[in-house]
Amino acid sequence: MVKITDVARRAGVSPSTVSYALSGKRPISEETRQRVEDAIRELGYRPHAGARALAGRRSNVLALVVPLRAGIHVPTVMRFAVSVVTTARRHDHDVLLLTQEEGVDGLTRVAETALVDALIVMDVQLDDPRLPLLRNLELPSVLIGLPAASEGLTCVDLDFRAAAEACVEHLARLGHRSVALVGSPPEVYVRRTAFAQRVVQGFTDAADRSGMSSSVHPCEPGAARGVAEQLLREQPALTGVVVHNEALLGPLLDAFEHLGLRVPADLSLTAICPDELAESVRVPITSVALPSAEVGERAVELLMKKLAGTAVPEATLLPPWMTERASTGRRTVS
Amino acid sequence: MVKITDVARRAGVSPSTVSYALSGKRPISEETRQRVEDAIRELGYRPHAGARALAGRRSNVLALVVPLRAGIHVPTVMRFAVSVVTTARRHDHDVLLLTQEEGVDGLTRVAETALVDALIVMDVQLDDPRLPLLRNLELPSVLIGLPAASEGLTCVDLDFRAAAEACVEHLARLGHRSVALVGSPPEVYVRRTAFAQRVVQGFTDAADRSGMSSSVHPCEPGAARGVAEQLLREQPALTGVVVHNEALLGPLLDAFEHLGLRVPADLSLTAICPDELAESVRVPITSVALPSAEVGERAVELLMKKLAGTAVPEATLLPPWMTERASTGRRTVS
DNA sequence: TTCCTTCGTCGAAGCGCTTCGACAGGGGTC
DNA sequence: GACCCCTGTCGAAGCGCTTCGACGAAGGAA
Numbered sequence: 001m002v003k004i005t006d007v008a009r010r011a012g013v014s015p016s017t018v019s020y021a022l023s024g025k026r027p028i029s030e031e032t033r034q035r036v037e038d039a040i041r042e043l044g045y046r047p048h049a050g051a052r053a054l055a056g057r058r059s060n061v062l063a064l065v066v067p068l069r070a071g072i073h074v075p076t077v078m079r080f081a082v083s084v085v086t087t088a089r090r091h092d093h094d095v096l097l098l099t100q101e102e103g104v105d106g107l108t109r110v111a112e113t114a115l116v117d118a119l120i121v122m123d124v125q126l127d128d129p130r131l132p133l134l135r136n137l138e139l140p141s142v143l144i145g146l147p148a149a150s151e152g153l154t155c156v157d158l159d160f161r162a163a164a165e166a167c168v169e170h171l172a173r174l175g176h177r178s179v180a181l182v183g184s185p186p187e188v189y190v191r192r193t194a195f196a197q198r199v200v201q202g203f204t205d206a207a208d209r210s211g212m213s214s215s216v217h218p219c220e221p222g223a224a225r226g227v228a229e230q231l232l233r234e235q236p237a238l239t240g241v242v243v244h245n246e247a248l249l250g251p252l253l254d255a256f257e258h259l260g261l262r263v264p265a266d267l268s269l270t271a272i273c274p275d276e277l278a279e280s281v282r283v284p285i286t287s288v289a290l291p292s293a294e295v296g297e298r299a300v301e302l303l304m305k306k307l308a309g310t311a312v313p314e315a316t317l318l319p320p321w322m323t324e325r326a327s328t329g330r331r332t333v334s
Numbered sequence: 335m336v337k338i339t340d341v342a343r344r345a346g347v348s349p350s351t352v353s354y355a356l357s358g359k360r361p362i363s364e365e366t367r368q369r370v371e372d373a374i375r376e377l378g379y380r381p382h383a384g385a386r387a388l389a390g391r392r393s394n395v396l397a398l399v400v401p402l403r404a405g406i407h408v409p410t411v412m413r414f415a416v417s418v419v420t421t422a423r424r425h426d427h428d429v430l431l432l433t434q435e436e437g438v439d440g441l442t443r444v445a446e447t448a449l450v451d452a453l454i455v456m457d458v459q460l461d462d463p464r465l466p467l468l469r470n471l472e473l474p475s476v477l478i479g480l481p482a483a484s485e486g487l488t489c490v491d492l493d494f495r496a497a498a499e500a501c502v503e504h505l506a507r508l509g510h511r512s513v514a515l516v517g518s519p520p521e522v523y524v525r526r527t528a529f530a531q532r533v534v535q536g537f538t539d540a541a542d543r544s545g546m547s548s549s550v551h552p553c554e555p556g557a558a559r560g561v562a563e564q565l566l567r568e569q570p571a572l573t574g575v576v577v578h579n580e581a582l583l584g585p586l587l588d589a590f591e592h593l594g595l596r597v598p599a600d601l602s603l604t605a606i607c608p609d610e611l612a613e614s615v616r617v618p619i620t621s622v623a624l625p626s627a628e629v630g631e632r633a634v635e636l637l638m639k640k641l642a643g644t645a646v647p648e649a650t651l652l653p654p655w656m657t658e659r660a661s662t663g664r665r666t667v668s
Numbered sequence: 669t670t671c672c673t674t675c676g677t678c679g680a681a682g683c684g685c686t687t688c689g690a691c692a693g694g695g696g697t698c
Numbered sequence: 699g700a701c702c703c704c705t706g707t708c709g710a711a712g713c714g715c716t717t718c719g720a721c722g723a724a725g726g727a728a
Contacts, residue, residue, distance in 0.1 A: 001714090003714055003715085004715065004716095013678085014678045016677080016680095016715095020716090023716080025716090025717085026676075026717095027675060027676060028676070029675085029677090032676080032677085044446075047447060047715070048447060048448050048715070049447040049448055049449040050385070050386070050448060050713080051384070051683090051714035051715040052714080052716080053384030054382065054385045054683045054716090055682080055714075056683085056716055057716090061449075068412060074408050074409040075409070078402060078412065081431070082433055085432075094431075094432075094449065095430065096429065096430055097428075097429045097430070097431040099416055099419050109380070112380040113381060114383055114384060222584075250585075281556070337683095337685085338684065338686095339685095347707075347708085348708045348709070349686090349708095350686075350687075350707080350710095351707060351708075353687080354687090354706090359687085360687095361706060362705095363707090381684080381685070382685070384684080385683070385684035385713090387685090387713090388714065389684075389685040389712080389713050390685070390686055390687090
């Protein structure tokens with residue numbers, strides 16, 4: 001193994017100079033830096049991560065808690081995760097994968113062993129049991145998701161409330177008077193997952209404000225047909241549906257068609273989901289984008305700022321961005 | 335931060351004794367061990383990961399390369415990943431998440447900086463460009479997937495060839511004479527992804543051996559209806575289908591029904607996919623299980639053996655395990 | 669000219685842990 | 699009784715890196 005002293009010898013300088021040349025923490029003459037870089041290249045030197053972590057008190061590793069619980073949409077979660085990894089690499093950090101199972105203990109462990117410098121936590125509940133821990137930990141952390149009380153924390157997320165409102169208001173503008181929300185599976189609400197709850201709030205409030213009749217339906221994957229039938233039965237005047245359930249978008253479209261409803265002629269559909277998904281189904285869906293890549297990126301960048309000692313806002317809510325596609329149209333009064 | 339010397343002082347022993355009590359690498363009297371453990375508990379001691387890695391030449395971290403390329407089924411991949419993380423934790427290891435993007439460089443980097451002790455690589459191609467690297471690296475590695483040449487490597491996977499054969503033979507036993515394989519998206523074959531290729535081989539060979547007529551159809555997600563129509567048009571005698579594409583299982587079932595075919599009365603369906611999936615669709619599918627959890631577990635266990643210096647087999651192929659469900663039946667001669 | 673900075677570099681002291689060699693004491697064995 | 703070999707413990711020497719204080723040289727201010 002080639003180490004810093006080897007590089008130093010080859011470049012004709014001291015190890016500390018190599019270190020400073022690498023970190024830039026003290027001025028080094030251009031000529032010396034060049035010699036050091038050459039030596040590094042020639043020898044194929046790579047600093048030892050453990051030694052670095054020990055001496056520098058920084059491991060350059062972030063922990064990411066990936067939620068893989070019942071009811072979540074795995075591909076969507078992985079979009080966040082990939083964005084986090086990619087952005088972390090841009091900032092010269094690696095990402096340690098923790099599963100939800102490990103829970104509070106896992107977070108404590110990686111924090112206290114100094115395995116990681118910082119934490120990113122996904123799938124936040126309104127009253128998440130991990131919040132006290134995160135507040136007390138000496139390590140900086142960022143939540144992807146907005147709990148009920150964000151004091152003393154740092155959170156990033158899409159403004160789901162505004163997203164749901166945007167969907168409803170879009171339907172209202174098109175003349176719809178009766179709308180329904182097809183949501184995530186029931187267990188997601190039982191856990192009081194923050195984003196799901198906010199969508200319900202935004203949806204209901206906006207519908208009330210617009211004087212629309214509305215209903216909310218948590219929905220299992222695979223239950224598309226059942227929900228569709230139920231909707232038509234219980235809410236015969238229904239002409240607008242907001243879908244907040246990635247797995248159901250396609251099936252729901254099929255189910256409505258199967259029941260003889262044309263989208264958007266008889267029924268307008270909007271969704272909150274990744275743009276790619278909205279574009280890839282049979283009838284492209286008017287949707288508020290779920291900007292996973294941007295959220296992941298922001299999370300890492302906020303963390304980097306905190307690591308650098310900069311103050312950051314407690315909550316960063318990305319404004320909803322709606323794209324009109326083929327699935328929504330004016331209500332046709334029959 | 336509480337360190338080993340604090341524990342040593344409190345327990346009235348030397349730091350080395352604490353270390354040995356913890357690692358068990360030298361005999362320690364029961365009484366001393368107890369005092370050390372008490373001290374650890376009372377002080378809340380956690381060994382510093384970096385220091386440990388530096389002195390012990392082991393980081394207790396594994397790298398996992400997670401494939402998130404076009405055409406892969408994310409939930410299936412994550413089943414492997416979760417199993418790897420869970421098993422790794424049981425062996426007191428953590429898992430560093432690498433994306434495919436990082437490629438060969440990423441593997442080299444984490445290996446040479448001693449950030450990780452070992453590597454697990456998924457989504458292996460028959461002629462994977464990472465193989466030479468893995469062969470030369472001083473770090474042990476395990477592939478999830480079986481490349482064309484496995485000499486000098488360690489690989490675990492379901493025996494996909496045998497799995498495909500089992501599906502075909504099952505259909506043959508039921509009297510079917512004309513079968514089709516609905517496979518992964520085309521890009522998966524273009525990349526020469528190992529498991530996909532082996533399924534095709536196994537399927538074709540078994541069909542030939544049984545004297546059945548057969549055809550193979552790579553298939554995009556969302557193209558279910560198109561493929562179904564094409565199959566009926568081009569292969570009118572078709573009565574048996576093998577599906578090797580998680581995303582398509584449900585849609586394909588719907589598509590055949592839509593075309594007026596009853597499963598299994600008119601058409602028998604078998605699949606290679608996780609059992610959960612096979613059970614959760616409308617008509618439970620006779621399937622060969624994709625034992626993600628077991629494969630992930632085996633991968634980690636093989637790695638642990640290699641880290642311990644034990645020799646392990648180059649290829650571990652798990653035998654296929656078929657479960658008959660409602661989707662297959664005898665061919666009804668009409 | 670003298671004094672004070674700033675720039676560029678070096679040496680040494682750790683960071684917190686593991687591990688090696690040494691050694692005291694307590695049995696066995698012959 | 700002499701010898702040897704375990705068992706259980708300690709002290710010290712690193713592991714490879716960062717960082718702090720120091721210092722010579724060069725440049726500016728007075």
